[in-house]
Amino acid sequence: MESRRTTMKLALGAVAAGSLAPQALAASGRRSASTPEAPCRALGSPTWRAGIEGQRIADLGDGRYLNPILPGDYPDPSVLKDGDDYYMTHSSFDSAPGLLIWHSRDLVNWRPLGPALSKPLGTVFAVDIAKHDGRYFIYIPFMKAPWSPELPSFANTFVIHAPSMNGPWSDPIDLKVGGLIDPGHVVGEDGHRYLFFNDGKRVRLTADGLATAGPVETAYEAWRYPDDWITEAWSPEGPKLFRKDGYFYLVNAVGGTSGPATGHMIVAARSRSINGPWENCPHNPIQRTLSRNEMWWSRGHATCVEGPGGQWYMVYHGYENGYQTLGRQTLLEPIEWTADGWFRARGGDLSAPLRKPGPAKAGQPHGMPHSDNFESDRFGTLWNLYNSAPAERARVAIANGALALTAKGASPSDRVVVTQQVGDRAYEVTVEIELEGKATGGLLLFFDDRLYLGMGIDGARMTSYRGGKASYWPEPAPPARRMFLRISNRDQIATFHYSVDGKTWTRHGVRTEVSGYNANTMDNLLSLRPALFAAGEGRVLFRDFRYRALD
Known part of the structure; x- marks a missing residue:
């Protein structure tokens, strides 16, 4: 074991977290799967540990982690901090049951709890988790499916709720907001609840969060990048909102979620009031892939969350260079707050290990077995x-x-x-x-x-x-x-x-x-x-x- 640790140190060198140049990375990233939880190495390439069944895991076991925190197609992450616990779910699209809930204590190691959505109405994507007055909510856009002709062809927003993230979750309730995607829940300084959507739209909710209390209105306009940047499309989407030190922060995605490697990006705005005016961050974009030579492409759709010990992070998705077949994987990047009240990304191109959120919490094993002897029902969790x-x-x-x-x-x-x-x-x-x-x-x-x-x-x-x-x-x-x-x-x-x-x-x-x-x-x-x-x-x-x- 010690020789493996020494080899891994040699492979990674004395490079500071986040500073390894992308050209130093090989395409294979191979690693031994012979011993569960053993450090493993590939010469000149990123190094993960082998977990259950040899699956790669982010936690390196030495106080550092290497992205992705959830390998595989887990896009559009929505993260809720609930005391010392973190919960996350993702777009589940055409999968049923849908909306697998994950739990963590350190933002790096995640275990599945089970699906929140047992009755899909159509294609499910870009949801938002919220907690309000002791109850949990997930706001869900559904695209029309052949078995749900009552829905608009584009999207309708629904909500499910539960007394616990373990459920039981209610049946979906139609908010009757059509044609918009990517809801983001927030409580204003006026005490009212709101959902923000793509393209700068917003609607006020009733106190229980289960219906709208006004019309859809335009609330803000996302920051625009220069026209000569190579992106997929303008596509302002994925608004995630939080309040800190007297400001509301609105984190948005622009540039299209797939397409060119340099397309998708993270931008931010802030306001003293939920009603605006919104001020765009002077150093937008917060994060963007600058070259197709980088390890992670099309990075965007971020949720900002305070980690253990007070360090803040962005959780978002990206494609792995050379492995787009794996879909959009979940990434974790540290951010730092500056004296002027903005935040900056501090993870570089995410090709090198980064320090784990601290202080260390009681560990839990990451992931789940993908093998199945079909002695128990793992539908909605594995299948x-x-x-x-x-x-x-x-x-x-x-x-x-x-x-x-x-x-x-x-x-x-x-x-x-x-x-x-x-x-x-x-x-x-x-x-x-x-x-x-x-x-x-x-x-x-x-x-x-x-x-x-x-x-x-x-x-x-x-x-x-x-x-x-x-x-x-x-x-x-x-x-x-x-x-x-x-x-x-x-x-x-x-x-x-x-x-x-x-x-x-x-x-x-x-x-x-x-x-x-x-x-x-x-x-x-x-x-x-x-x-x-x-x-x-x-x-x-x-x-x-x-x-x-x-x-």
Whole structure:
């Protein structure tokens, strides 16, 4: 262990936190997964520790952390400080159940509590958590879905509430605010509650926070960057508000959430009154990726929060250079308050370790196992249905060591699909499948219903999927109604294996380069992730799903 620590020190050098130049970073970032919680190293690249199943974790175990704090597709973070506890949730888009709640005591190590949203009404994104008068609220924009024709085509804002972040959460209540996104809750100096939205809009809420108490109005105009900057779009969005030392601070995102690496950015404004006037920060943007050579792209959508010991931080998302397939990951950056009452980012390009928030709190292990023996129901925490109406939950059964999916449709594009998020640069997933009736089932790497790859069997033959459709490749797998399937994703190369006994494995004849399976290709803010599917008629049983992070 000591030799590993010494090696890690040599790799990182005597560089101060946040000062490692991006050109010193290699693309691989490999690390040993042989010993859980052991420090690990890759020459000339960022160094994470290996946690559960070898998954990378931010806490280096020496008083420092290395971003991301939540690896994988956890975008649009909303964070609530509640005493010594921190709670966070993210956009869950088409996943059901949705809005997984995470808990932390130090802003670095996070554990899942469970989903807050059991009854999705459509696509869920960019929510805000709030606590008021001892009760907890989540304000949620829903996009229209095929099963919710009553919603506008763009978005309607709803709210759920609970006595605890552990729930139970209410059913969604329609605030009847349409056409706006990214609500941000705040209580004004007048004691009234407000929601701010994209494009500088605002609405006052009733005292209980469950209805509006006035019309939507324009409240502010976000800071504009020079026209010759390379961004995706203007897109003022993601307002997060807090009050400190007599000012209301409004932290906003502009520049578009995907697109060019230099697009998304964090800007700020402040006012003595919730009614304005709003003064833009003189050193906007607070944070922005300056070059595609940096490790983290499209950084934005920040929540400012006071950490343990009084140090302040921004929690926001970004794409990992070379690994956009992982989606927008959650990042933590320290900020400092200046004498003129503004704040500045102090994390550099986030490619080097930073000091953990202090003083140290009682530690908790980070993350969760991604393997599943299906002896307990982890739906909404590990697994989610993709793009399915609430009634589709009845097609999922977990009992006796098996996940049973009642099939529908003809292919992974119109079938029952369950997915889970992953955050490692290289990993392997394995599962046993068994067919009942005239069903087809399989294992995929799934971006959305237009883009996926993997293997499926129907008892007579194997169908290979690439590019979101059945491939012409006739893989000569034996006919079987029970088979073991494996997919590894290493260096953005997906390799398939299959076995009839779980012992002797055959490599599929085709490998696939998957770096293009990302949001900029598909104009859909998701990630490439392991998935199980069932199509046709009958059921597909899945047993002993295994996840392993690779070196």
